[in-house]
Amino acid sequence: MHSFGYRANALLTFSVTALAFICAIASLSDNFSNQNPSAEIQILNINRFKKQSYENDEVSLTLDISADLESLFTWNTKQVFAFVAAEYETPKNSLNQVSLWDAIIPDKEHAKFRIQTSNKYRFIDQGHNLRGKEFNLTLHWHVMPKTGKMFADKIVMPGYSLPDAYK
Amino acid sequence: MGWIGETVDSIKSIKIRQLLTQAVTLGMIVTSALIIWKAMMCVTGTESPVVVVLSGSMEPGFQRGDILLLRMTKDPIRTGEIVVFKIDGRDIPIVHRVIEVHERKTTGKVDVLTKGDNNDVDDIDLYADGQMWLHRHHIMGRAVGFLPYVGWVTIIMTEKPIIKYLLIGAMGLLVITSKD
Numbered sequence: 001m002h003s004f005g006y007r008a009n010a011l012l013t014f015s016v017t018a019l020a021f022i023c024a025i026a027s028l029s030d031n032f033s034n035q036n037p038s039a040e041i042q043i044l045n046i047n048r049f050k051k052q053s054y055e056n057d058e059v060s061l062t063l064d065i066s067a068d069l070e071s072l073f074t075w076n077t078k079q080v081f082a083f084v085a086a087e088y089e090t091p092k093n094s095l096n097q098v099s100l101w102d103a104i105i106p107d108k109e110h111a112k113f114r115i116q117t118s119n120k121y122r123f124i125d126q127g128h129n130l131r132g133k134e135f136n137l138t139l140h141w142h143v144m145p146k147t148g149k150m151f152a153d154k155i156v157m158p159g160y161s162l163p164d165a166y167k
Numbered sequence: 168m169g170w171i172g173e174t175v176d177s178i179k180s181i182k183i184r185q186l187l188t189q190a191v192t193l194g195m196i197v198t199s200a201l202i203i204w205k206a207m208m209c210v211t212g213t214e215s216p217v218v219v220v221l222s223g224s225m226e227p228g229f230q231r232g233d234i235l236l237l238r239m240t241k242d243p244i245r246t247g248e249i250v251v252f253k254i255d256g257r258d259i260p261i262v263h264r265v266i267e268v269h270e271r272k273t274t275g276k277v278d279v280l281t282k283g284d285n286n287d288v289d290d291i292d293l294y295a296d297g298q299m300w301l302h303r304h305h306i307m308g309r310a311v312g313f314l315p316y317v318g319w320v321t322i323i324m325t326e327k328p329i330i331k332y333l334l335i336g337a338m339g340l341l342v343i344t345s346k347d
Contacts, residue, residue: 023314079228081264081284085246092272097246099266104227104284121289126269126278140247144228149312152247 026076027148033074039067039139039155041084047118049130049167057130059123059162063101065139066114072143073108080105081142086123087156088135097138098123132164174340213239213308218251218260219318224283225249225262232319235262237308244268244277244303249310252281255295260307263290269300277303 041063048060065084072080083102090096100119105111140154207216220233229235237251244250246268251260266289267280278300282289291299324331 027312081228081247083247083266085266093269094272094275095268095270097268099246102266102284106227121266142247142249145313147314150249150310154247 023147027145030074030076030143030145030149030151033071035071037067037069037072037141037155039065039069039157041065041137041139041157043137043160044116046163046167049163055128057125057128059130060118061100061123062116062118063137064114064116065101067112067139069105069111069141070108072141073111076145076148078144078146079107080111081144083140085138085140086135086160087138088133090125090127090129090133092127092129096125130162131166132162134159134161136160211236211238211308213237215251215260215307218262219321220262221259221322222283224285225264226285228284229262229313230315232316232322234314234318235310236312236314238311239306239308243270244279244306250279250281251307251310252301252305253307254293254298254305261290261293262310279303279306 043061044064045062046059047062048058050058063084067082069080069082081102081104083099085097085099087095087097099121100123101117102120103115105113136156136158137160138154138156140152142150142152144150208214210216216237218235218237220229220231220235223231235249235251244265246265248265249262250265251262253260261281263281263283265279266282267278269278270276279302280289280291280300294301324334
């Protein structure tokens with residue numbers, strides 16, 4: 001009962017239990033934080049809009065994205081992954097979501113930003129449905145904690161549309 | 168050296184009934200561990216409720232050796248979700264983020280494209296030859312929780328099996344030589 005083996009075993013079990021408890025409490029504390037992020041996106045320019053060689057529409061745009069995600073950071077936050085996606089409907093697909101740009105925000109100091117950029121990922125449709133298409137731009141954020149539950153949410157900004165003719 | 172002598176003595180003095188009791192106790196411990204694992208599979212809805220991050224493709228959020236807690240529900244798959252999927256014909260599950268979703272009106276089936284946060288390109292090259300999209304049946308679960316560093320135990324035991332044998336040997340020795 002008092003051998004080295006038993007003592008080591010008891011110590012290990014206790015420390016693992018204590019660590020697990022601390023992780024759970026840290027994660028629970030995130031539920032009490034008050035979060036109100038805000039964002040605004042403008043399309044500055046449609047750079048290119050054409051039919052690709054294998055018959056799918058492709059768009060290239062320049063976006064002006066400004067957002068304030070400071071309130072998402074708690075002491076248990078490791079980073080926030082933010083991305084902008086375009087959402088639209090086509091005759092064949094009830095929902096299309098295409099991610100256009102993303103960024104990793106490592107801390108609160110970088111969480112309020114304004115950036116002008118062309119889309120990081122190609123905006124390609126399954127088909128050629130994009131002429132005159134109305135779509136939403138959504139800013140999503142994914143809070144990745146130091147330990148525990150991850151949570152995500154988004155802001156939907158409707159009312160954007162693409163030109164009626166190829167460019 | 169006296170410790171080794173004691174151990175050998177106690178192994179020699181073991182009686183059959185005592186041995187059987189200890190074997191049953193060991194069996195009970197293993198079985199309870201299995202029950203807990205299967206119960207977790209039921210609760211979270213996925214075959215593997217816990218995965219260890221093996222590569223650096225999701226850094227700096229997920230480092231090699233972290234543990235991800237997974238859950239699978241019937242909710243539709245949407246961009247931004249971190250999913251775990253297996254490519255047909257390969258064993259290793261991959262944990263990446265969904266960046267594109269196309270959902271069919273008539274059938275409700277989805278085409279999904281994924282990408283690791285730390286990778287420059289999307290996962291098209293990882294998929295099987297000629298495969299352009301992932302479908303729902305490839306996806307084993309969504310990551311909902313995260314524990315840092317705990318997965319190193321599994322990585323060490325997989326990459327240096329000698330440590331696994333050492334640990335099991337030490338535990339076995341502890342059980343056999345206990346005076347209970």
